[in-house]
Amino acid sequence: MDIAGALSFDHLKFLAAGFKVTLYIAFISIILSFIIGVVFGTLRYAKIPFLSKVVAVIVETIRNLPLLLIIFFTYFALPEVGLKLSPSTAAIAALTVFESAMLAEIVRSGLNSIDKGQKEAARSSGLTYIQTLWTVVMPQALRRMVPPIVSQFISLLKDTSLCVVIALPEFMHNAQIIYAQNINYIFPIFAVVVFMYFIVNYCLSLIARRLENRQA
Amino acid sequence: MIRFDSVNKYFGNFHVLKNINLEINKGEVVVVIGPSGSGKSTLLRCINRLETITDGELTVNDLKVNDKKTDINQLRRNIGMVFQHFHLYPHKTVLENITTAPIKVLKQSKEEAEKVARSYLEKVGIPEKANSYPAQLSGGQQQRVAIARGLAMKPEIILFDEPTSALDPEMIGEVLDVMKALAKEGMTMVVVTHEMGFAREVADRIIFMDQGQILEQGKPADFYANPKEERARLFLSRILNH
Ligand SMILES: Nc1ncnc2c1ncn2[C@@H]1O[C@H](COP(=O)(O)OP(=O)(O)O)[C@@H](O)[C@H]1O
Ligand SMILES: [Mg+2]
Numbered sequence: 001m002d003i004a005g006a007l008s009f010d011h012l013k014f015l016a017a018g019f020k021v022t023l024y025i026a027f028i029s030i031i032l033s034f035i036i037g038v039v040f041g042t043l044r045y046a047k048i049p050f051l052s053k054v055v056a057v058i059v060e061t062i063r064n065l066p067l068l069l070i071i072f073f074t075y076f077a078l079p080e081v082g083l084k085l086s087p088s089t090a091a092i093a094a095l096t097v098f099e100s101a102m103l104a105e106i107v108r109s110g111l112n113s114i115d116k117g118q119k120e121a122a123r124s125s126g127l128t129y130i131q132t133l134w135t136v137v138m139p140q141a142l143r144r145m146v147p148p149i150v151s152q153f154i155s156l157l158k159d160t161s162l163c164v165v166i167a168l169p170e171f172m173h174n175a176q177i178i179y180a181q182n183i184n185y186i187f188p189i190f191a192v193v194v195f196m197y198f199i200v201n202y203c204l205s206l207i208a209r210r211l212e213n214r215q216a
Numbered sequence: 217m218i219r220f221d222s223v224n225k226y227f228g229n230f231h232v233l234k235n236i237n238l239e240i241n242k243g244e245v246v247v248v249i250g251p252s253g254s255g256k257s258t259l260l261r262c263i264n265r266l267e268t269i270t271d272g273e274l275t276v277n278d279l280k281v282n283d284k285k286t287d288i289n290q291l292r293r294n295i296g297m298v299f300q301h302f303h304l305y306p307h308k309t310v311l312e313n314i315t316t317a318p319i320k321v322l323k324q325s326k327e328e329a330e331k332v333a334r335s336y337l338e339k340v341g342i343p344e345k346a347n348s349y350p351a352q353l354s355g356g357q358q359q360r361v362a363i364a365r366g367l368a369m370k371p372e373i374i375l376f377d378e379p380t381s382a383l384d385p386e387m388i389g390e391v392l393d394v395m396k397a398l399a400k401e402g403m404t405m406v407v408v409t410h411e412m413g414f415a416r417e418v419a420d421r422i423i424f425m426d427q428g429q430i431l432e433q434g435k436p437a438d439f440y441a442n443p444k445e446e447r448a449r450l451f452l453s454r455i456l457n458h
Contacts, residue, residue, distance in 0.1 A: 121303035121362075124264050125317035125369060126293030135316060139307050 006188035011178050015189075018174030019196055025088060025170060026157045029095035033156070034149075036096065037103025042133070044104060045111040055104070062101035068162050070094045075166040087168040091160065099156050106152060110145035111137060143211075150208035154201045171196065217242045217404055218263055218373065223272035225258060232258050234428040236272070240406060242372070245399045247415040247436070248408045250425035251451055256408045259425065260375050263406065264295045276373070293321050296366030296374040300382050302358045304350040304365070310337070311346045314365045322369065329368070336364035340394050356387030363394055374398070376407040410455050412440065424448045 043055045062070070074097075075090040085093060114137050122132040161172035175193050179185040218240040225233035232255045240246050248256045261267040262274060265281050265288055274281045279291060304313050314333035318324045324332070337343045340360035342353075350358055359379055366374055376395065380388040392414050399405055399418035409415070415422060415436045422439040424432040424447075432445045443449045 115303070117299060117301060117303035118305065120266055121297070121299065121305070122316075124266060124292055124295070124297040125365070126289045126321040127317060128289055131320050135320065136305055140305075143307070 001187050002182065002184035003188045005182065006178070006185035007192070011185075011189075012192075014174050014178065015171065015192060015196075018169060018171040021088070021169055022157070022160050022171040023200070025091050025095065025160050025163070025168070026153075028092050029099060029156060029160075030153050032092070032096040033099035033103055036100035038107050040100060040104035041107025042111065042138075044108045046129075046133070059101045059104045062097060063105060065098075067094070067098045067159055068165065070098050071162055071166060087163070087166045090166055091163040091168045091170075094163075095156060095159065098159075099152065102152050103149065106145055106148045107141070110141040110148075113144060114140050146211045147208055150204055150211075154204050157201060157204075158197065217244075217277060218406070219273075219275045220262075221273040221275075223262070223269050223274055225255075225262065225267065226270045232428050233262070233269070236430060238423070238430060240404065242404055243402045244420045245403075245405045245407065245418050246421045246423060247419040248406065248423045248425060249410055249415075249451070250431075254425040255428040256425055257377050260297075260377050260406060260408055263373075263375060264292050264297060266297075289321065293317070293369050294371050294373065296369060296371040298359070298362050298366055298374065298376045298379050300378040302350070302355075302362045302382075304358055304362055306350050309347050309349055310342075310353070310361050313350070313361060314368045317365070318368050332368055333364065336367045337361075339367070339397075340364045341390070354387060355383045356390045359383065359387075359391045360394055363391070363398075367398075373404045373406070376405065376409065378408050378410075380409065380411060412455075416440065424451070426451070 040055050040059060044052050044059065046052060071091065071094040074085060074094040075087065078085060078090075111133075118136055118140065119132055122136040123129070127135070160168075160170055163170055164173045164176065167173065171193065175189050179189045218238075220236045220238040223233055223236040224231070236259065248259065250256055258267055262269050263276065263281070268282055276291060276295065279286050281288075281291065304310075305316070308316065311330060311333050314336065315324075315326065315329035318329040318332060319326060322329075334343060334346060337346055340363055342357055342360055345353060345357060345361070350361070353361065363374075363379075379395070380391050383391065388411070392411060395405070395407070396414065396418050407414075407419075419436045422434055422436050423430055424439070424443070424445065426447050432439070432443060432448050434443075439448075440452065443452055
């Protein structure tokens with residue numbers, strides 16, 4: 001083991017650059033997939049003729065594919081039809097597609113978990129379907145969804161490491177480059193990798209717990 | 217004001233309302249009783265289209281409830297509803313519970329809606345709870361908030377579906393008192409309840425339902441003293457014996 005060599009200034013700088021890419025890709029994907037997930041989950045919940053069925057088929061299909069396949073697809077298959085994406089765009093696209101489907105399902109079941117009486121009380125007071133959804137059902141459902149949504153965000157952050165297969169210069173990718181030079185670097189570098197993933201994801205869990213407690 | 221004309225309703229193959237003919241006039245207080253599962257809630261819920269009828273005609277203020285041309289939200293703002301389990305919005309304060317529909321539906325300003333809400337909270341006897349959340353209130357208080365929420369829309373009709381059945385006995389009185397006051401002010405009310413004291417004091421008419429049919433109707437004094445139908449007699453003896 002060569003701790004000093006593994007954790008040289010240049011190596012740490014290189015790791016930090018990778019970590020920044022991981023955070024950046026994860027952050028953009030989280031924002032996009034949250035928006036799309038809420039929209040798709042709501043459309044599925046609303047049982048709009050035809051449209052809800054279409055959304056259901058899309059969501060179920062994506063949820064049942066391995067994320068790795070979607071990443072390969074966006075980076076290697078799309079250029080075949082003339083859509084060439086950079087590794088980071090391909091990564092964001094793949095993660096967003098996959099996580100949107102996962103979140104849509106969380107949102108749908110969150111909406112379904114709200115007592116039917118809430119909707120009936122709101123509708124019988126003259127509120128429209130949309131007003132009912134927006135002011136009565138959705139706010140209650142979102143509070144209930146915080147824990148599963150945050151755990152989905154945590155897996156998203158970890159899943160960015162799969163983008164190593166398309167040579168996205170993210171955290172795992174850069175770590176690999178360093179320990180590939182020297183077998184004695186493996187353990188120290190792994191320790192840093194574990195530590196960094198843990199710190200960020202632990203912070204996310206703490207935020208989730210805070211949000212949960214606030215509603216209680 | 218409310219008129220059922222040969223109304224039938226099915227849930228799938230199950231015939232839940234059978235040839236209902238019923239007219240309820242402005243200012244009338246009608247109490248609906250009958251065994252569990254006889255269709256009382258369904259009858260009530262058809263009036264504001266929480267359930268749709270299968271055939272026949274149902275009108276409120278001469279508007280066909282199930283007509284596509286009828287603006288259902290317009291109709292509903294005129295019909296308050298109070299549920300057995302209150303259904304207050306748990307994420308909103310008492311004041312917000314009451315002002316949501318007046319602000320969103322009647323387009324009242326927040327200040328105006330809050331002023332109205334406070335006056336109704338006064339009326340139901342809990343002005344001090346304006347900023348509490350439903351979970352901080354007793355069942356009786358929650359139901360009174362639900363009534364205030366209904367009243368804030370200034371409806372012409374209020375439907376009550378077993379408003380005291382989920383309450384501890386010591387809280388039933390406070391809710392019934394509010395309802396009695398409303399009845400005496402001339403509100404049109406359709407109330408599913410087995411509270412005989414309430415029915416005797418303020419109801420204009422009792423409707424007895426069994427297996428989806430209206431079996432008997434009458435003035436409370438006559439009905440309770442001398443029900444004509446055997447099944448009504450049986451039912452009354454059962455609720456009186458406990
Ligand atoms: N949404 C529904 N789908 C199917 N059956 C229902 C539904 N709602 C009520 N029912 C049935 O219709 C019958 C009448 O119900 P309800 O009107 O709630 O009776 P009550 O209020 O008199 O107890 C019951 O047998 C009940 O099981
Ligand atoms: Mg009922």
